Amino acid sequence: MEELILHEYAASGNCYKIRLTASLLGQPIERRQYDILKGETRTPEFLSQVNANGRIPVLQIGEQFLPESNAACWYLAEGTSLIPEDRFARANMLRWMFFEQYNHEPNVATLRFWLAFVGEANLSDAQRQQIAAKQAAGDAALQLMDEHLGQADWIVGNQVSLADIALYAYTHVAEEGGGFRLADYPSVGKWLGRVAALPGYLSITD
Numbered sequence: 001m002e003e004l005i006l007h008e009y010a011a012s013g014n015c016y017k018i019r020l021t022a023s024l025l026g027q028p029i030e031r032r033q034y035d036i037l038k039g040e041t042r043t044p045e046f047l048s049q050v051n052a053n054g055r056i057p058v059l060q061i062g063e064q065f066l067p068e069s070n071a072a073c074w075y076l077a078e079g080t081s082l083i084p085e086d087r088f089a090r091a092n093m094l095r096w097m098f099f100e101q102y103n104h105e106p107n108v109a110t111l112r113f114w115l116a117f118v119g120e121a122n123l124s125d126a127q128r129q130q131i132a133a134k135q136a137a138g139d140a141a142l143q144l145m146d147e148h149l150g151q152a153d154w155i156v157g158n159q160v161s162l163a164d165i166a167l168y169a170y171t172h173v174a175e176e177g178g179g180f181r182l183a184d185y186p187s188v189g190k191w192l193g194r195v196a197a198l199p200g201y202l203s204i205t206d
Helices: 013-024 044-049 067-075 086-120 125-149 162-171 186-196
Strands: 003-006 030-031 058-061 062-068
Touching: 003 013, 013 067, 013 162, 044 162, 044 186, 062 067, 062 186, 067 086, 067 162, 086 125, 086 162, 125 162, 125 186
Parallel strands: 003 030
Antiparallel strands: 003 058, 058 062
């Protein structure tokens, strides 16, 4: 297999998804760090050589570069038990991964980044005005997950899949944003414990 290099900012949940997927699969991966707070993904070198969109994570596969966290997770997991064999289950897994990027991450992850890393005092007026709306939308996403996980151990089917990894990444650190209370979502809490107990589990700080 070609050498795998993860271009990342370690505290990012999107970057963590890829590390966690690789760890659960026992797949070695080299890590290269960038400080997004210092603009290290906006340099001419990064834009021309790694990702013209100026974002991380990027999974480098030999001489090829694959941006977008969920795409990188799919690349690593294809042909493994993390992607269901059943056609509907695969599509349902993708549905939850799209939900993560459209409903969950823009709210839960954004508030964590703004409040825990940037700091509310450093936000623009427009960003501060969005906090309440993002809080409400993030709580709605967590509530939907809680209702779903009240009836199932895993997001899709009867075993862990990429849908669980994608949603776990920012859910388990949601309280770092200061506005979410995971205790309000008991089924989510039990699911977080199941993910953390998986063989090969890697914490976001490892």
